[in-house]
Amino acid sequence: RGGSSSGGAPGGPGGQTFDFSNIDIGGIGGFGDIFSSIFGGAAGAAGARPGARGAAESGQTVETNVEIPFRTAALGGKVPVELEVTEECGTCRGTGGAPGASVKTCPECTGRGTISFGQGGFAVNRPCPMCLGRGQIPSEPCPTCRGAGQVRTRRKVLVTVPEGADTGTRVRLKGQGGKGPKGGPPGDLVITFSVTPDRFFKREGLDVVATVPLNVAQATLGSKISVKTLDGKKVAVRIPPGTASGRRFRIRAQGIPKGEHRGDMIVETTITVPEGLTDEQRALMERFAEATNLRH
Ligand SMILES: [Zn+2]
Ligand SMILES: [Zn+2]
Known part of the structure:
Protein backbone atom coordinates (compact mmCIF):
# COMPACT_ATOMS: atom_id res chain seq x y z
CA ARG A 1 0.00 0.00 0.00
CA GLY A 2 1.00 3.55 -0.67
CA GLY A 3 3.76 2.38 -2.70
CA SER A 4 6.02 1.66 -5.46
CA SER A 5 3.71 0.44 -8.19
CA SER A 6 3.59 3.07 -10.85
CA GLY A 7 0.60 1.92 -12.84
CA GLY A 8 2.38 2.00 -16.14
CA ALA A 9 -0.06 2.08 -19.00
CA PRO A 10 1.44 2.02 -22.45
CA GLY A 11 1.27 5.57 -23.57
CA GLY A 12 1.14 7.72 -26.61
CA PRO A 13 3.63 7.78 -29.40
CA GLY A 14 7.20 7.66 -28.27
CA GLY A 15 6.49 7.39 -24.61
CA GLN A 16 4.63 6.05 -21.65
CA THR A 17 1.91 7.48 -19.50
CA PHE A 18 2.21 7.15 -15.79
CA ASP A 19 -1.22 7.68 -14.43
CA PHE A 20 -0.81 8.57 -10.79
CA SER A 21 -4.55 8.91 -10.32
CA ASN A 22 -5.03 5.13 -10.24
CA ILE A 23 -2.71 4.60 -7.36
CA ASP A 24 -4.17 3.91 -4.00
CA ILE A 25 -2.76 6.24 -1.43
CA GLY A 26 -3.76 4.83 1.89
CA GLY A 27 -1.05 5.32 4.44
CA ILE A 28 0.89 8.20 5.82
CA GLY A 29 3.88 8.86 3.65
CA GLY A 30 1.98 7.67 0.62
CA PHE A 31 1.65 9.45 -2.63
CA GLY A 32 0.50 12.64 -1.02
CA ASP A 33 4.01 13.21 0.22
CA ILE A 34 5.54 12.37 -3.10
CA PHE A 35 3.23 14.79 -4.85
CA SER A 36 4.01 17.55 -2.45
CA SER A 37 7.71 17.00 -2.84
CA ILE A 38 7.51 16.91 -6.62
CA PHE A 39 4.86 19.48 -7.29
CA GLY A 40 4.89 21.69 -4.24
CA GLY A 41 2.37 22.42 -1.56
CA ALA A 42 -0.90 22.64 -3.44
CA ALA A 43 -0.44 19.20 -4.92
CA GLY A 44 -0.14 17.72 -1.47
CA ALA A 45 -3.83 18.14 -0.95
CA ALA A 46 -4.50 16.93 -4.46
CA GLY A 47 -2.36 13.87 -3.98
CA ALA A 48 -4.36 13.00 -0.96
CA ARG A 49 -7.39 12.07 -3.00
CA PRO A 50 -6.91 11.40 -6.64
CA GLY A 51 -9.65 9.35 -8.23
CA ALA A 52 -12.03 10.17 -5.42
CA ARG A 53 -14.98 10.31 -7.73
CA GLY A 54 -15.33 6.55 -8.13
CA ALA A 55 -16.66 3.81 -5.88
CA ALA A 56 -16.31 3.87 -2.11
CA GLU A 57 -12.73 3.63 -0.91
CA SER A 58 -11.70 2.60 2.53
CA GLY A 59 -10.45 5.13 5.04
CA GLN A 60 -6.88 5.91 5.91
CA THR A 61 -4.87 3.17 7.56
CA VAL A 62 -2.92 4.85 10.30
CA GLU A 63 0.41 3.45 11.42
CA THR A 64 1.94 4.61 14.62
CA ASN A 65 4.66 3.74 17.08
CA VAL A 66 3.80 3.53 20.76
CA GLU A 67 6.18 3.35 23.69
CA ILE A 68 5.09 1.06 26.49
CA PRO A 69 6.64 0.38 29.89
CA PHE A 70 8.48 -2.91 30.39
CA ARG A 71 5.92 -4.33 32.80
CA THR A 72 2.95 -3.51 30.56
CA ALA A 73 4.74 -5.23 27.70
CA ALA A 74 5.60 -8.29 29.76
CA LEU A 75 2.25 -8.83 31.44
CA GLY A 76 -0.09 -7.17 28.97
CA GLY A 77 -2.37 -4.26 29.70
CA LYS A 78 -3.94 -1.21 28.17
CA VAL A 79 -2.32 2.00 26.98
CA PRO A 80 -3.99 5.18 25.76
CA VAL A 81 -2.84 6.19 22.28
CA GLU A 82 -3.43 9.56 20.71
CA LEU A 83 -3.24 9.78 16.96
CA GLU A 84 -4.02 12.01 14.04
CA VAL A 85 -6.26 10.66 11.33
CA THR A 86 -6.93 12.16 7.92
CA GLU A 87 -10.61 11.74 7.19
CA GLU A 88 -13.31 12.90 4.88
CA CYS A 89 -14.63 16.29 6.00
CA GLY A 90 -17.97 15.84 7.71
CA THR A 91 -19.26 19.25 6.64
CA CYS A 92 -18.91 18.78 2.87
CA ARG A 93 -18.62 14.97 2.81
CA GLY A 94 -15.43 15.29 0.82
CA THR A 95 -16.71 17.53 -1.95
CA GLY A 96 -14.80 20.58 -0.75
CA GLY A 97 -17.83 22.80 -1.33
CA ALA A 98 -19.63 24.88 1.27
CA PRO A 99 -23.16 23.65 2.09
CA GLY A 100 -25.49 24.94 -0.59
CA ALA A 101 -22.69 25.98 -2.92
CA SER A 102 -23.13 25.39 -6.62
CA VAL A 103 -20.50 23.59 -8.69
CA LYS A 104 -19.09 24.24 -12.10
CA THR A 105 -16.77 22.22 -14.28
CA CYS A 106 -13.13 22.89 -13.57
CA PRO A 107 -11.67 25.08 -16.32
CA GLU A 108 -8.13 23.86 -15.71
CA CYS A 109 -8.74 20.19 -16.46
CA THR A 110 -12.11 20.58 -18.19
CA GLY A 111 -13.64 18.19 -15.68
CA ARG A 112 -11.21 15.29 -16.11
CA GLY A 113 -9.69 15.73 -12.68
CA THR A 114 -6.20 15.17 -14.01
CA ILE A 115 -3.87 17.21 -16.11
CA SER A 116 -0.94 15.85 -18.03
CA PHE A 117 2.32 17.37 -18.95
CA GLY A 118 5.05 16.10 -21.19
CA GLN A 119 8.67 15.85 -20.40
CA GLY A 120 11.07 14.21 -22.83
CA GLY A 121 9.33 11.08 -24.05
CA PHE A 122 7.00 10.91 -21.07
CA ALA A 123 3.52 12.18 -20.49
CA VAL A 124 2.62 12.28 -16.83
CA ASN A 125 -0.86 12.63 -15.43
CA ARG A 126 -1.36 14.17 -12.07
CA PRO A 127 -4.40 15.32 -10.11
CA CYS A 128 -5.53 18.74 -11.16
CA PRO A 129 -4.27 21.25 -8.59
CA MET A 130 -7.18 23.60 -9.17
CA CYS A 131 -10.06 21.21 -8.41
CA LEU A 132 -7.94 18.78 -6.35
CA GLY A 133 -8.80 15.97 -8.73
CA ARG A 134 -12.55 16.35 -8.49
CA GLY A 135 -13.20 17.87 -11.90
CA GLN A 136 -15.57 20.36 -10.38
CA ILE A 137 -15.15 23.61 -8.53
CA PRO A 138 -17.58 24.81 -5.86
CA SER A 139 -18.79 28.39 -5.94
CA GLU A 140 -17.72 28.63 -2.32
CA PRO A 141 -15.19 26.40 -0.55
CA CYS A 142 -16.17 24.43 2.53
CA PRO A 143 -15.40 26.51 5.62
CA THR A 144 -14.37 23.47 7.68
CA CYS A 145 -11.71 22.00 5.39
CA ARG A 146 -11.12 25.12 3.23
CA GLY A 147 -11.98 23.10 0.17
CA ALA A 148 -9.60 20.19 0.72
CA GLY A 149 -12.45 17.73 1.38
CA GLN A 150 -10.42 16.22 4.20
CA VAL A 151 -9.69 17.12 7.77
CA ARG A 152 -7.14 15.92 10.26
CA THR A 153 -8.71 14.83 13.50
CA ARG A 154 -7.11 13.83 16.77
CA ARG A 155 -8.40 10.68 18.32
CA LYS A 156 -7.78 8.79 21.53
CA VAL A 157 -7.84 5.01 21.48
CA LEU A 158 -7.30 2.61 24.37
CA VAL A 159 -5.05 -0.09 22.98
CA THR A 160 -4.76 -3.56 24.48
CA VAL A 161 -1.17 -4.71 24.77
CA PRO A 162 -0.87 -8.50 24.48
CA GLU A 163 1.17 -10.17 27.21
CA GLY A 164 4.73 -10.86 26.15
CA ALA A 165 4.79 -7.91 23.77
CA ASP A 166 8.27 -6.85 22.70
CA THR A 167 9.81 -4.02 20.72
CA GLY A 168 8.56 -4.52 17.17
CA THR A 169 5.34 -6.30 18.14
CA ARG A 170 2.52 -5.04 15.95
CA VAL A 171 -1.20 -5.05 16.49
CA ARG A 172 -3.81 -4.19 13.89
CA LEU A 173 -7.07 -2.70 15.09
CA LYS A 174 -9.60 -3.23 12.35
CA GLY A 175 -11.72 -0.19 11.57
CA GLN A 176 -9.92 2.10 14.01
CA GLY A 177 -8.22 4.19 11.31
CA GLY A 178 -9.79 7.00 9.30
CA LYS A 179 -13.47 6.74 8.52
CA GLY A 180 -14.18 5.78 4.94
CA PRO A 181 -15.07 8.48 2.42
CA LYS A 182 -18.48 8.25 0.72
CA GLY A 183 -19.62 5.57 3.12
CA GLY A 184 -16.62 3.34 2.47
CA PRO A 185 -15.23 1.11 5.21
CA PRO A 186 -12.95 2.70 7.78
CA GLY A 187 -9.21 2.09 7.62
CA ASP A 188 -7.26 0.18 10.23
CA LEU A 189 -4.97 1.31 12.99
CA VAL A 190 -1.62 -0.45 13.00
CA ILE A 191 0.46 -0.02 16.12
CA THR A 192 4.08 -1.01 16.57
CA PHE A 193 5.22 -1.17 20.17
CA SER A 194 8.58 -0.18 21.48
CA VAL A 195 9.37 -1.20 25.02
CA THR A 196 11.08 1.24 27.35
CA PRO A 197 13.80 -0.31 29.52
CA ASP A 198 13.09 -1.10 33.15
CA ARG A 199 15.35 -0.09 36.04
CA PHE A 200 15.24 -3.53 37.52
ZN1 LIG B 1 -15.23 20.25 4.00
ZN1 LIG C 1 -9.47 20.53 -12.41
Whole structure:
Protein backbone atom coordinates (compact mmCIF):
# COMPACT_ATOMS: atom_id res chain seq x y z
CA ARG A 1 0.00 0.00 0.00
CA GLY A 2 1.00 3.55 -0.67
CA GLY A 3 3.76 2.38 -2.70
CA SER A 4 6.02 1.66 -5.46
CA SER A 5 3.71 0.44 -8.19
CA SER A 6 3.59 3.07 -10.85
CA GLY A 7 0.60 1.92 -12.84
CA GLY A 8 2.38 2.00 -16.14
CA ALA A 9 -0.06 2.08 -19.00
CA PRO A 10 1.44 2.02 -22.45
CA GLY A 11 1.27 5.57 -23.57
CA GLY A 12 1.14 7.72 -26.61
CA PRO A 13 3.63 7.78 -29.40
CA GLY A 14 7.20 7.66 -28.27
CA GLY A 15 6.49 7.39 -24.61
CA GLN A 16 4.63 6.05 -21.65
CA THR A 17 1.91 7.48 -19.50
CA PHE A 18 2.21 7.15 -15.79
CA ASP A 19 -1.22 7.68 -14.43
CA PHE A 20 -0.81 8.57 -10.79
CA SER A 21 -4.55 8.91 -10.32
CA ASN A 22 -5.03 5.13 -10.24
CA ILE A 23 -2.71 4.60 -7.36
CA ASP A 24 -4.17 3.91 -4.00
CA ILE A 25 -2.76 6.24 -1.43
CA GLY A 26 -3.76 4.83 1.89
CA GLY A 27 -1.05 5.32 4.44
CA ILE A 28 0.89 8.20 5.82
CA GLY A 29 3.88 8.86 3.65
CA GLY A 30 1.98 7.67 0.62
CA PHE A 31 1.65 9.45 -2.63
CA GLY A 32 0.50 12.64 -1.02
CA ASP A 33 4.01 13.21 0.22
CA ILE A 34 5.54 12.37 -3.10
CA PHE A 35 3.23 14.79 -4.85
CA SER A 36 4.01 17.55 -2.45
CA SER A 37 7.71 17.00 -2.84
CA ILE A 38 7.51 16.91 -6.62
CA PHE A 39 4.86 19.48 -7.29
CA GLY A 40 4.89 21.69 -4.24
CA GLY A 41 2.37 22.42 -1.56
CA ALA A 42 -0.90 22.64 -3.44
CA ALA A 43 -0.44 19.20 -4.92
CA GLY A 44 -0.14 17.72 -1.47
CA ALA A 45 -3.83 18.14 -0.95
CA ALA A 46 -4.50 16.93 -4.46
CA GLY A 47 -2.36 13.87 -3.98
CA ALA A 48 -4.36 13.00 -0.96
CA ARG A 49 -7.39 12.07 -3.00
CA PRO A 50 -6.91 11.40 -6.64
CA GLY A 51 -9.65 9.35 -8.23
CA ALA A 52 -12.03 10.17 -5.42
CA ARG A 53 -14.98 10.31 -7.73
CA GLY A 54 -15.33 6.55 -8.13
CA ALA A 55 -16.66 3.81 -5.88
CA ALA A 56 -16.31 3.87 -2.11
CA GLU A 57 -12.73 3.63 -0.91
CA SER A 58 -11.70 2.60 2.53
CA GLY A 59 -10.45 5.13 5.04
CA GLN A 60 -6.88 5.91 5.91
CA THR A 61 -4.87 3.17 7.56
CA VAL A 62 -2.92 4.85 10.30
CA GLU A 63 0.41 3.45 11.42
CA THR A 64 1.94 4.61 14.62
CA ASN A 65 4.66 3.74 17.08
CA VAL A 66 3.80 3.53 20.76
CA GLU A 67 6.18 3.35 23.69
CA ILE A 68 5.09 1.06 26.49
CA PRO A 69 6.64 0.38 29.89
CA PHE A 70 8.48 -2.91 30.39
CA ARG A 71 5.92 -4.33 32.80
CA THR A 72 2.95 -3.51 30.56
CA ALA A 73 4.74 -5.23 27.70
CA ALA A 74 5.60 -8.29 29.76
CA LEU A 75 2.25 -8.83 31.44
CA GLY A 76 -0.09 -7.17 28.97
CA GLY A 77 -2.37 -4.26 29.70
CA LYS A 78 -3.94 -1.21 28.17
CA VAL A 79 -2.32 2.00 26.98
CA PRO A 80 -3.99 5.18 25.76
CA VAL A 81 -2.84 6.19 22.28
CA GLU A 82 -3.43 9.56 20.71
CA LEU A 83 -3.24 9.78 16.96
CA GLU A 84 -4.02 12.01 14.04
CA VAL A 85 -6.26 10.66 11.33
CA THR A 86 -6.93 12.16 7.92
CA GLU A 87 -10.61 11.74 7.19
CA GLU A 88 -13.31 12.90 4.88
CA CYS A 89 -14.63 16.29 6.00
CA GLY A 90 -17.97 15.84 7.71
CA THR A 91 -19.26 19.25 6.64
CA CYS A 92 -18.91 18.78 2.87
CA ARG A 93 -18.62 14.97 2.81
CA GLY A 94 -15.43 15.29 0.82
CA THR A 95 -16.71 17.53 -1.95
CA GLY A 96 -14.80 20.58 -0.75
CA GLY A 97 -17.83 22.80 -1.33
CA ALA A 98 -19.63 24.88 1.27
CA PRO A 99 -23.16 23.65 2.09
CA GLY A 100 -25.49 24.94 -0.59
CA ALA A 101 -22.69 25.98 -2.92
CA SER A 102 -23.13 25.39 -6.62
CA VAL A 103 -20.50 23.59 -8.69
CA LYS A 104 -19.09 24.24 -12.10
CA THR A 105 -16.77 22.22 -14.28
CA CYS A 106 -13.13 22.89 -13.57
CA PRO A 107 -11.67 25.08 -16.32
CA GLU A 108 -8.13 23.86 -15.71
CA CYS A 109 -8.74 20.19 -16.46
CA THR A 110 -12.11 20.58 -18.19
CA GLY A 111 -13.64 18.19 -15.68
CA ARG A 112 -11.21 15.29 -16.11
CA GLY A 113 -9.69 15.73 -12.68
CA THR A 114 -6.20 15.17 -14.01
CA ILE A 115 -3.87 17.21 -16.11
CA SER A 116 -0.94 15.85 -18.03
CA PHE A 117 2.32 17.37 -18.95
CA GLY A 118 5.05 16.10 -21.19
CA GLN A 119 8.67 15.85 -20.40
CA GLY A 120 11.07 14.21 -22.83
CA GLY A 121 9.33 11.08 -24.05
CA PHE A 122 7.00 10.91 -21.07
CA ALA A 123 3.52 12.18 -20.49
CA VAL A 124 2.62 12.28 -16.83
CA ASN A 125 -0.86 12.63 -15.43
CA ARG A 126 -1.36 14.17 -12.07
CA PRO A 127 -4.40 15.32 -10.11
CA CYS A 128 -5.53 18.74 -11.16
CA PRO A 129 -4.27 21.25 -8.59
CA MET A 130 -7.18 23.60 -9.17
CA CYS A 131 -10.06 21.21 -8.41
CA LEU A 132 -7.94 18.78 -6.35
CA GLY A 133 -8.80 15.97 -8.73
CA ARG A 134 -12.55 16.35 -8.49
CA GLY A 135 -13.20 17.87 -11.90
CA GLN A 136 -15.57 20.36 -10.38
CA ILE A 137 -15.15 23.61 -8.53
CA PRO A 138 -17.58 24.81 -5.86
CA SER A 139 -18.79 28.39 -5.94
CA GLU A 140 -17.72 28.63 -2.32
CA PRO A 141 -15.19 26.40 -0.55
CA CYS A 142 -16.17 24.43 2.53
CA PRO A 143 -15.40 26.51 5.62
CA THR A 144 -14.37 23.47 7.68
CA CYS A 145 -11.71 22.00 5.39
CA ARG A 146 -11.12 25.12 3.23
CA GLY A 147 -11.98 23.10 0.17
CA ALA A 148 -9.60 20.19 0.72
CA GLY A 149 -12.45 17.73 1.38
CA GLN A 150 -10.42 16.22 4.20
CA VAL A 151 -9.69 17.12 7.77
CA ARG A 152 -7.14 15.92 10.26
CA THR A 153 -8.71 14.83 13.50
CA ARG A 154 -7.11 13.83 16.77
CA ARG A 155 -8.40 10.68 18.32
CA LYS A 156 -7.78 8.79 21.53
CA VAL A 157 -7.84 5.01 21.48
CA LEU A 158 -7.30 2.61 24.37
CA VAL A 159 -5.05 -0.09 22.98
CA THR A 160 -4.76 -3.56 24.48
CA VAL A 161 -1.17 -4.71 24.77
CA PRO A 162 -0.87 -8.50 24.48
CA GLU A 163 1.17 -10.17 27.21
CA GLY A 164 4.73 -10.86 26.15
CA ALA A 165 4.79 -7.91 23.77
CA ASP A 166 8.27 -6.85 22.70
CA THR A 167 9.81 -4.02 20.72
CA GLY A 168 8.56 -4.52 17.17
CA THR A 169 5.34 -6.30 18.14
CA ARG A 170 2.52 -5.04 15.95
CA VAL A 171 -1.20 -5.05 16.49
CA ARG A 172 -3.81 -4.19 13.89
CA LEU A 173 -7.07 -2.70 15.09
CA LYS A 174 -9.60 -3.23 12.35
CA GLY A 175 -11.72 -0.19 11.57
CA GLN A 176 -9.92 2.10 14.01
CA GLY A 177 -8.22 4.19 11.31
CA GLY A 178 -9.79 7.00 9.30
CA LYS A 179 -13.47 6.74 8.52
CA GLY A 180 -14.18 5.78 4.94
CA PRO A 181 -15.07 8.48 2.42
CA LYS A 182 -18.48 8.25 0.72
CA GLY A 183 -19.62 5.57 3.12
CA GLY A 184 -16.62 3.34 2.47
CA PRO A 185 -15.23 1.11 5.21
CA PRO A 186 -12.95 2.70 7.78
CA GLY A 187 -9.21 2.09 7.62
CA ASP A 188 -7.26 0.18 10.23
CA LEU A 189 -4.97 1.31 12.99
CA VAL A 190 -1.62 -0.45 13.00
CA ILE A 191 0.46 -0.02 16.12
CA THR A 192 4.08 -1.01 16.57
CA PHE A 193 5.22 -1.17 20.17
CA SER A 194 8.58 -0.18 21.48
CA VAL A 195 9.37 -1.20 25.02
CA THR A 196 11.08 1.24 27.35
CA PRO A 197 13.80 -0.31 29.52
CA ASP A 198 13.09 -1.10 33.15
CA ARG A 199 15.35 -0.09 36.04
CA PHE A 200 15.24 -3.53 37.52
CA PHE A 201 14.36 -6.10 34.83
CA LYS A 202 15.89 -7.18 31.56
CA ARG A 203 14.29 -9.59 29.17
CA GLU A 204 15.81 -12.88 27.94
CA GLY A 205 13.21 -14.67 25.84
CA LEU A 206 10.37 -15.33 28.25
CA ASP A 207 12.66 -15.02 31.26
CA VAL A 208 13.27 -11.77 33.10
CA VAL A 209 16.62 -11.09 34.71
CA ALA A 210 16.95 -8.90 37.78
CA THR A 211 20.37 -7.91 39.05
CA VAL A 212 20.44 -7.90 42.84
CA PRO A 213 23.32 -6.39 44.83
CA LEU A 214 24.77 -8.39 47.74
CA ASN A 215 27.17 -7.00 50.28
CA VAL A 216 30.36 -8.87 51.11
CA ALA A 217 28.88 -10.42 54.25
CA GLN A 218 25.79 -11.68 52.43
CA ALA A 219 27.92 -13.13 49.64
CA THR A 220 30.50 -14.67 51.96
CA LEU A 221 28.37 -15.91 54.83
CA GLY A 222 25.12 -16.54 52.97
CA SER A 223 21.83 -14.80 53.47
CA LYS A 224 18.15 -14.78 52.71
CA ILE A 225 17.08 -11.88 50.57
CA SER A 226 13.71 -10.66 49.40
CA VAL A 227 13.15 -9.76 45.74
CA LYS A 228 10.13 -8.31 43.96
CA THR A 229 8.70 -10.17 41.01
CA LEU A 230 7.15 -8.65 37.88
CA ASP A 231 3.73 -8.83 39.54
CA GLY A 232 5.08 -6.96 42.56
CA LYS A 233 5.03 -10.03 44.80
CA LYS A 234 7.88 -10.49 47.27
CA VAL A 235 9.79 -13.74 47.03
CA ALA A 236 12.54 -14.94 49.36
CA VAL A 237 15.76 -16.18 47.78
CA ARG A 238 18.31 -18.14 49.79
CA ILE A 239 21.85 -17.04 49.04
CA PRO A 240 24.29 -19.83 49.97
CA PRO A 241 27.62 -18.99 51.64
CA GLY A 242 30.37 -18.23 49.13
CA THR A 243 28.17 -16.81 46.38
CA ALA A 244 30.12 -15.07 43.64
CA SER A 245 29.12 -12.11 41.50
CA GLY A 246 27.13 -13.08 38.44
CA ARG A 247 25.60 -16.20 39.93
CA ARG A 248 22.04 -16.83 38.85
CA PHE A 249 19.11 -18.10 40.88
CA ARG A 250 15.95 -19.14 39.11
CA ILE A 251 12.47 -18.45 40.43
CA ARG A 252 10.10 -20.65 38.46
CA ALA A 253 7.17 -19.23 36.49
CA GLN A 254 7.64 -15.59 37.50
CA GLY A 255 8.73 -14.41 34.06
CA ILE A 256 6.78 -13.42 30.97
CA PRO A 257 3.58 -15.36 30.28
CA LYS A 258 2.81 -16.79 26.89
CA GLY A 259 -0.32 -18.89 26.56
CA GLU A 260 -0.09 -21.74 29.03
CA HIS A 261 3.60 -21.24 29.51
CA ARG A 262 5.35 -18.71 31.68
CA GLY A 263 9.03 -17.88 31.76
CA ASP A 264 11.14 -17.66 34.91
CA MET A 265 12.56 -14.82 36.90
CA ILE A 266 16.33 -14.98 37.21
CA VAL A 267 18.06 -13.25 40.10
CA GLU A 268 21.64 -12.38 39.16
CA THR A 269 23.99 -11.39 41.94
CA THR A 270 26.45 -8.54 41.93
CA ILE A 271 28.72 -8.05 44.94
CA THR A 272 29.20 -4.59 46.38
CA VAL A 273 32.44 -3.83 48.20
CA PRO A 274 32.72 -1.49 51.19
CA GLU A 275 34.61 1.73 50.53
CA GLY A 276 36.24 4.21 52.86
CA LEU A 277 37.12 1.83 55.68
CA THR A 278 37.95 3.15 59.12
CA ASP A 279 41.31 2.17 60.67
CA GLU A 280 39.59 -0.45 62.75
CA GLN A 281 37.76 -1.96 59.79
CA ARG A 282 40.95 -1.97 57.75
CA ALA A 283 42.80 -3.79 60.54
CA LEU A 284 40.04 -6.38 60.74
CA MET A 285 40.11 -6.91 57.02
CA GLU A 286 43.86 -7.37 57.07
CA ARG A 287 43.55 -9.95 59.84
CA PHE A 288 40.89 -11.71 57.81
CA ALA A 289 43.11 -11.68 54.73
CA GLU A 290 46.04 -13.16 56.67
CA ALA A 291 43.84 -15.83 58.23
CA THR A 292 42.52 -16.91 54.85
CA ASN A 293 45.79 -16.50 52.93
CA LEU A 294 44.36 -13.81 50.67
CA ARG A 295 47.19 -12.01 48.96
CA HIS A 296 46.68 -8.29 48.63
ZN1 LIG B 1 -15.23 20.25 4.00
ZN1 LIG C 1 -9.47 20.53 -12.41
